[in-house]
Amino acid sequence: MRFDRRSVNVGLAAGLATSMLSRSARAADTLKIGMVLPATGPAAAVGGYALAGAKIALDRINKSGGVLGKQLELVTEDDQTTNPGAVLAFSKLAAQPDIIAFLGPVRSTQNHAIANDILKTAKPFCFGGTDPALTKMGNPWMIRFRPNDTYSARVIASYGVETLGKKNWALVHSTDAFGASGNKLLTAALDKLGAKVAIDQGYPNQSQDFTPVVLAIKSSGADVIGSYFTYENDQAIFARQLRQLGVTIPWVGSPTTVAAATLKLAGPALWGTYAVADYATDSSPEAKEFAKLYSAVSSAPPDLQSAWPYDAIGALSIGINKAGSTDPGKIRDAMLSVKGYRGAEGEYNFDQFGDGLHGYNIVRNEKGAIVFDKHIEFTD
Amino acid sequence: MDFFLQLLFTGIGIGAVYALVALGFVLIFRATSVVNFAQGEFSMVAAYLMVVFAVDLGWPYWVAFLISIAGMALLGAVFNLTVYYPLRNRSFLPVLISTIGASIFLSNSVLALYGPQPQVLPGWLETPGFQLGPVYLDSQYLIIIGVTLVLVGFQYWLFERTLLGKKLQATSQDKEMATLLGIPVAEMIMITFVYSAVLGGIAGILVAPVLFVSIQMGSTIALKAFAATIIGGFGDIAGAILGGFAIGVIETFGAAYISVPFKDAFAFLVLILFLIVRPQGIFGERVAEKA
Numbered sequence: 088m089r090f091d092r093r094s095v096n097v098g099l100a101a102g103l104a105t106s107m108l109s110r111s112a113r114a115a116d117t118l119k120i121g122m123v124l125p126a127t128g129p130a131a132a133v134g135g136y137a138l139a140g141a142k143i144a145l146d147r148i149n150k151s152g153g154v155l156g157k158q159l160e161l162v163t164e165d166d167q168t169t170n171p172g173a174v175l176a177f178s179k180l181a182a183q184p185d186i187i188a189f190l191g192p193v194r195s196t197q198n199h200a201i202a203n204d205i206l207k208t209a210k211p212f213c214f215g216g217t218d219p220a221l222t223k224m225g226n227p228w229m230i231r232f233r234p235n236d237t238y239s240a241r242v243i244a245s246y247g248v249e250t251l252g253k254k255n256w257a258l259v260h261s262t263d264a265f266g267a268s269g270n271k272l273l274t275a276a277l278d279k280l281g282a283k284v285a286i287d288q289g290y291p292n293q294s295q296d297f298t299p300v301v302l303a304i305k306s307s308g309a310d311v312i313g314s315y316f317t318y319e320n321d322q323a324i325f326a327r328q329l330r331q332l333g334v335t336i337p338w339v340g341s342p343t344t345v346a347a348a349t350l351k352l353a354g355p356a357l358w359g360t361y362a363v364a365d366y367a368t369d370s371s372p373e374a375k376e377f378a379k380l381y382s383a384v385s386s387a388p389p390d391l392q393s394a395w396p397y398d399a400i401g402a403l404s405i406g407i408n409k410a411g412s413t414d415p416g417k418i419r420d421a422m423l424s425v426k427g428y429r430g431a432e433g434e435y436n437f438d439q440f441g442d443g444l445h446g447y448n449i450v451r452n453e454k455g456a457i458v459f460d461k462h463i464e465f466t467d
Numbered sequence: 468m469d470f471f472l473q474l475l476f477t478g479i480g481i482g483a484v485y486a487l488v489a490l491g492f493v494l495i496f497r498a499t500s501v502v503n504f505a506q507g508e509f510s511m512v513a514a515y516l517m518v519v520f521a522v523d524l525g526w527p528y529w530v531a532f533l534i535s536i537a538g539m540a541l542l543g544a545v546f547n548l549t550v551y552y553p554l555r556n557r558s559f560l561p562v563l564i565s566t567i568g569a570s571i572f573l574s575n576s577v578l579a580l581y582g583p584q585p586q587v588l589p590g591w592l593e594t595p596g597f598q599l600g601p602v603y604l605d606s607q608y609l610i611i612i613g614v615t616l617v618l619v620g621f622q623y624w625l626f627e628r629t630l631l632g633k634k635l636q637a638t639s640q641d642k643e644m645a646t647l648l649g650i651p652v653a654e655m656i657m658i659t660f661v662y663s664a665v666l667g668g669i670a671g672i673l674v675a676p677v678l679f680v681s682i683q684m685g686s687t688i689a690l691k692a693f694a695a696t697i698i699g700g701f702g703d704i705a706g707a708i709l710g711g712f713a714i715g716v717i718e719t720f721g722a723a724y725i726s727v728p729f730k731d732a733f734a735f736l737v738l739i740l741f742l743i744v745r746p747q748g749i750f751g752e753r754v755a756e757k758a
Contacts, residue, residue, distance in 0.1 A: 127575070129683055131583025262728045289728045293687055295678055298477040299723035299730075302470055320585055320679050331596055332473070332603055352587055352679050387584075 117160040118153075118413065120403065121180030122190040122396070123201070128168025129293060129318055132348050133193065133392040136385070137215075138163065140393030141190060143380050144400035154404045155413070166192055173197035174204065181208040187413045189213065190399055193233075193392060194317065195221060196264040202226055210415040211406070211422060213399035215391075217342075218268040222440040228415075230422055232395040232402070233432065234444040236265075236315075239341055239363045240272035242447040242463050243313050244280055246361060247339045253311035254282040257304040257336075259325065260315040262289040269315035269341060277313075285309040292318055297325040301332045312338040319343060323352035330356045337361065345450055345457050347387045360452045361460075365432045366394035367448040369459035377431035388457075391432070398430030402443070433462070469601035474719050480608030482715020483615035487670035488692035489699065489707035490622065491663040497639035497702050498659040499551060501562045505570035507689025509664045510671025513539050514680040515577050517672050518586045528591065535672060536665055543664025547657050555656075570686075578682050590676035611673045618666070619708055626704070635659060691718075694738040700748025709749060713737070 122141060125134035141161060149158045162183065164176035173192055180186055181204060188211040191198055195216035202221070205212045205228050212228045214221070219235040247253050256277055260270035266289065274284055286307035288300045304312065312329075316322035322343050329338075337360075343349055344362035368378045368389065377397055381389040406422035407413065425443075428435040435443035446464035450457050488506055495503045516538050520531035550569045554562045590607040597604045626632035637645040638655040646652050671685065678684055695714045699706025714734045721733035741748060 127578060127583070127682070129681065131578065131682065132585060135583055291728055291731050293683075294730065295687065296477055296481055296719065298474060299719060300727055302473060302723065303727075306470065320681060323679065324677075331605060348585060352585060354587070 117158045118155065118407070119160050119162050119183070119186045120188050120190065120400070121177075121183070121186040122161055122163045123166050123173055123176045123180065123192055123197075124163055124190075125168040125172075125192070126163070126165035128166075128172070129320070130168040130194070133319070133346070134165075134168075136347065136387060136390065136392040137190075137193065137396045139381065139385050140377075140389075141396035141400050143377075143384060143393075144397045144404075147380075148400065148404045154407045155411070159400070159404065162186060166197060168194075170197055170200035173200050177201045177204055177208075181210075186210070187407070187415070188403055188418060190396055192216065193395070194263075194265060195268065198229070199264055202229065205229060211403070211419045213403060215395045215399075216265065218264050219272070220268065222442050227441070228419065230419070230437070230441040230443070232399045232430075232435075232443055233365050233391065234447050235442055236269040236272050236341075238445060238447050238463075238465055240269060240276045241465065242363045242449060243273055243339045243341070244276035244282065245463065246363075246449050247311050247313060247337070248277070248280045248282045251311060251337055251339070251361075253337060255285045255308060255310045256282055257285055257307055257309035257312045258287045258314070259300060259304070259312060260287075260289055261292055261317040261321070263292055263317055265317050266315045273313050273315070290321070292321060294321055294324070297321075297328045298332070300325065301328050301334060304329075305332060305334055310336055312336060312340075314338065314340040314344070316341065316343045316349075319346050319348035320352060322349050323356070326353040326356035326360075339363070342391050345390065345452065346392060347390045350388070350452070350455065350457075354455070357452050358454050362450055362452070363447040364391065364450045364457070365444065365447060366391045367450050367457065367459040370448050370462055371429065371431075371433065373429045374431050389431075394431040398432050398435070401430055402428055402435055470723070472602045474723050475716065476602055476604060476608065478716035478719035479712060480605065480611050480715070481719065482712035483608075483611045484670050484674045484688060484711075485692045485695045485714050486708045486711025487615055487618065487666055487673075488688050489695040489711045490618075490704065491666040491670075492692060492696045493699075493702060493704055493707040494659050494663045494666070496696075498635070498656050499555075499562070501551070501559060501566065502693075503663070504563070504566045504689075505546070505550070505573060506663065506667050506692070507685030507687075508570045508573040509539060509542070509667030509685070510674070510688055511680075511682065511685030512542060512573055512577060513668030513671040514588060514675040514684060515581055515586075516668075517675060518581075518588055518680050522586070522588065528589075532672060536668055539664045539668030540661045542668075543661035544657060546664065547660035551656070551660065552653075574682050574685075583682065586680040588672075588675040588680050605677070607673070607676045611677075614669065614673060615708075618669070622704060631658070691734055694734050696748075697738055698741050698748055700750035703748065703750040706748050706750035 124137050125131050145159050164179050166173035166176040191214035193215035195218035198214050198216040206226050213230050215233045217236045219237045260266035339361045342364050345364045378389045406418050409421035410417035423437045426436050433444050437443045448462045449460040491506045513535050516535035520526045550565050591610050592606045596606045634650045635655050638652050642652050695710035696707050699710030718730050718733045722730035
């Protein structure tokens, strides 16, 4: 058999067309969800946890028949744990017209960076950042799957002042959007409860040494620490130096305190601390079930990083089914009308701003084991 | 006073790490006139090698250390042959870009091989530290300071008291003249890369128990070490060491007495000041002065 240039070209074109047709047929059978996550950079580890959580939910939904009779498909992009990386990753996903909704970063600062592009894209965007401002910027597409810092600050303050009886606080926080906003809210919550801030120490992310911060706390006379750390390694270094320099006062921290990566790095330095946690295994049957599913696919313990994408995919599928179409506006409206959806992080009752959760769990680190204490829910 | 002494100890400890990495920068710059932007990644790779041998395989710490250092020597040689040597006759820029590419390659290779999870490497000693009067001495920082001083002494002996050191210095000062004198320049450059990779590796292994082992640990240290080399005087060994210690102490005291959020800014503020007031650094650049 002889092949001339023309027959080769015709063959190639036919092959290409067949491949494109089959790809487009396959695409028509699936509903695509874009996910921006850190696959590289300082938060690469938590990106892996988030992907595992999302995939568990995806597999579960697909095995039970999918959404609107179609299978869900996840398309991921690496945000490199940076704001420009997040913008680039989201723009790559937003350029794909067949993506019907998105899962975004867990860092508030990155969500702020892409908020304008989300508005332009005009499709539901489920995210995990906890800066309260993110759902109050007039961007209707941002739907949050973690309780915001208004609640975490109130729970930290209330537990420290009312349960532990401590009124002289040392506040330690990252200077990024998450840390600064959390600290501001915590200061306001403490003020309301009549407690005093003895010292307020902001630090830049990826600090290699916290000696000045620890020494300042030591000499401040504070009897309790409240903290908002963004990165797990920062919190672990701080915890270790705190113990080495002999500071043993109680510590009530933000959710990073019980993140899997922080617990691994800090080890005994975090024993005896308290934290607000949106995910706690013993907080509900749904959380226990998630822990079981997660432990089958990951050696790391389940935490908020894996729990919120699991819940987001679950609520998104309910929203799409309820909307009965892939129209972005209808999906958004359907999602915001979801009431009483019981996820791994708690019960979702979305308000008009797009906040689904309105309370936090308090947990204790008992020699490395995270023990659920109580859940505090807010109705205002 | 207790506060001051504690800060001084920590500042010197952190500064010692910057000094070690800065030393690697300077050695390669003197030998090849190129800034090696993968110097920080040498530290990261060595720390991961230690995790593999000492933690995952459970080998004795000193055995793991020796094998990791041998691995770094090999990496230095391969780096020279693949990143520098093919471009040795090109201008400054292609080699610089080649080292940036190598830095990205090393980071992503470790990420692909080992995964993104940060790792814990135990310290050399069982005891985490000692209380000396009012000052807590972290045992790992004590080791870092001690090893840095020993290596500085070794460096002085090597360059000032041995024939190999004289050949390395001759190569760094004038390659053409060194060739005319019968010095094997290519071999000297190879030795420089191997030695720099080993130095970076030692810095990484020493600092890993303090900062943990992560993909980006190298770049964090290298940025400050780079500032240290400029402050000390690019190309000057004593300057790199002094610059490293200076950055460590300045940022620690700046954070404590002025502002913690501006901690990283202090190092670069000093760097900018030097670039304006004394661009040649504390000790200047010996080769340039001779010329």
